[in-house]
Amino acid sequence: MFVDLVSITVESGKGGDGAVAFRREAYVPKGGPDGGDGGRGGHVILEGDEGLSTLLDLRYKKHFKAFPGGPGLSKKRHGKTGEDAIILVPLGTQVFDPQGLLVCDIKEHKEQFILVEGGRGGRGNVKFINARNNAPKIAEKGEPGTTLDFTFELKLLADVGLIGLPSVGKSTLISVISAVKPKIADYPFTTLVPNLGVVSVPNGHSFVVADMPGLIEGAALGQGLGHQFLRHIERTRVLVHVVDMAPTDVSDPYKAFQTIHKELKAYNEDLANRPMIIAANKMDIEGSEERLEAFKKNVKDIPIIPISAYQKTNLDELLYAIDSLLIAHPIVENKPDDFKHYKFDPKEDIPFEIRLGDDGVYEVDGGELQRIFQMTHFEHDQAVKRFARQLRFLGVDEALREKGVKHGETVRICGSNFEFVD
Numbered sequence: 001m002f003v004d005l006v007s008i009t010v011e012s013g014k015g016g017d018g019a020v021a022f023r024r025e026a027y028v029p030k031g032g033p034d035g036g037d038g039g040r041g042g043h044v045i046l047e048g049d050e051g052l053s054t055l056l057d058l059r060y061k062k063h064f065k066a067f068p069g070g071p072g073l074s075k076k077r078h079g080k081t082g083e084d085a086i087i088l089v090p091l092g093t094q095v096f097d098p099q100g101l102l103v104c105d106i107k108e109h110k111e112q113f114i115l116v117e118g119g120r121g122g123r124g125n126v127k128f129i130n131a132r133n134n135a136p137k138i139a140e141k142g143e144p145g146t147t148l149d150f151t152f153e154l155k156l157l158a159d160v161g162l163i164g165l166p167s168v169g170k171s172t173l174i175s176v177i178s179a180v181k182p183k184i185a186d187y188p189f190t191t192l193v194p195n196l197g198v199v200s201v202p203n204g205h206s207f208v209v210a211d212m213p214g215l216i217e218g219a220a221l222g223q224g225l226g227h228q229f230l231r232h233i234e235r236t237r238v239l240v241h242v243v244d245m246a247p248t249d250v251s252d253p254y255k256a257f258q259t260i261h262k263e264l265k266a267y268n269e270d271l272a273n274r275p276m277i278i279a280a281n282k283m284d285i286e287g288s289e290e291r292l293e294a295f296k297k298n299v300k301d302i303p304i305i306p307i308s309a310y311q312k313t314n315l316d317e318l319l320y321a322i323d324s325l326l327i328a329h330p331i332v333e334n335k336p337d338d339f340k341h342y343k344f345d346p347k348e349d350i351p352f353e354i355r356l357g358d359d360g361v362y363e364v365d366g367g368e369l370q371r372i373f374q375m376t377h378f379e380h381d382q383a384v385k386r387f388a389r390q391l392r393f394l395g396v397d398e399a400l401r402e403k404g405v406k407h408g409e410t411v412r413i414c415g416s417n418f419e420f421v422d
């Protein structure tokens with residue numbers, strides 16, 4: 001089965017908690033603080049795998065979760081880094097975020113991309129030593145991981161796309177110019193999924209061709225099989241439009257050409273303007289010469305190469321013509337800074353949000369406050385005090401006062417009730 005579109009949920013690992021620990025020294029009941037930092041949570045990483053040709057595996061496993069970082073240890077030891085979750089994808093996989101933005105584009109074998117970063121490890125108590133406190137009983141919890149949904153879309157990486165109505169000879173053509181041997185039959189819709197083949201030009205150049213399922217009228221609107229695969233020609237640099245010069249029905253080659261052109265245009269204007277060559281096929285059949293002459297009168301701006309895929313005639317001329325067009329239209333690479341990584345980072349956000357709850361209690365939540373809350377060890381008194389200072393610094397106290405909250409009243413911070421001390 002050829003799967004080229006899936007939705008996936010990924011979750012990066014939470015950072016490990018920082019440790020509160022003290023050195024043990026002979027005759028000293030409590031030595032200096034030595035609690036180490038928590039380890040970083042595991043990333044979610046994409047990796048290109050040339051052995052894969054579809055996103056089929058991802059249809060069955062839709063949730064990927066990296067491991068959390070290990071907690072910090074005594075003697076200032078760092079916690080273990082959480083194991084990454086590695087998602088193997090076929091070359092040509094593009095990943096889109098929920099807003100539809102392109103996040104990354106995997107094109108090479110073993111190429112990796114950090115899709116979602118793991119949470120930072122919390123700092124151990126060693127990091128909280130200061131002039132006023134040389135035995136801090138405080139540490140941070142690890143930064144939370146991030147859970148996000150992405151859409152994975154496979155768009156084949158072919159240089160050339162073979163397009164045309166059904167039964168015009170696309171698969172026959174790829175089978176005689178490359179090592180790919182697709183099934184060929186007399187009935188329409190033979191080709192159900194795209195086939196990729198490597199083609200060698202006699203001059204030593206080579207390129208990758210995708211043989212596409214036949215397109216029919218209405219393809220851009222979802223008619224027939226071909227439409228699902230139109231995305232796979234989006235990335236080709238050259239289209240070879242195969243036109244049957246001896247159709248079995250009475251349909252005119254020029255009409256056939258126009259039908260496909262209209263479909264390309266309806267799907268994506270850019271596709272219709274892609275550098276194109278017409279392979280006028282089945283020239284071995286009687287009557288094709290006359291049709292070709294008529295066709296040439298209608299189509300003047302696109303090079304037309306008459307061939308017979310069946311008898312393998314004039315194929316080199318076609319390959320040379322494709323080669324020159326490819327040279328004239330080199331690959332445009334996406335720049336790495338076109339892409340973005342995701343990390344738990346409410347700082348980009350607002351500091352916090354405040355609203356009156358149904359029970360008349362003010363609720364403060366969201367943004368940077370959420371991160372601070374999640375990283376606070378409430379078991380430690382000093383951590384709670386630090387949390388209170390951080391709230392003041394963020395402006396939470398001020399905002400509550402403005403709302404008319406009085407000393408001793410209850411407020412809800414990130415879902416937990418606290419007493420407002422003013």
Ligand SMILES: Nc1nc2c(ncn2[C@@H]2O[C@H](COP(=O)(O)OP(=O)(O)OP(=O)(O)O)[C@@H](O)[C@H]2O)c(=O)[nH]1
Pocket residue numbers: 164165166167168169170171172173183184185186187188189190191192212213214215281282283284285307308309310311
């Ligand atoms: N006489 C003749 N027959 C050909 C030629 N090329 C292909 N055919 C025949 O045309 C029929 C359809 O060929 P395919 O290669 O399957 O056509 P296709 O364009 O891949 O068709 P779909 O995959 O259905 O879109 C087969 O019976 C081929 O043998 C040719 O140059 N001359």
Ligand SMILES: [Mg+2]
Pocket residue numbers: 170171172190191211212213214
């Ligand atoms: Mg075919």
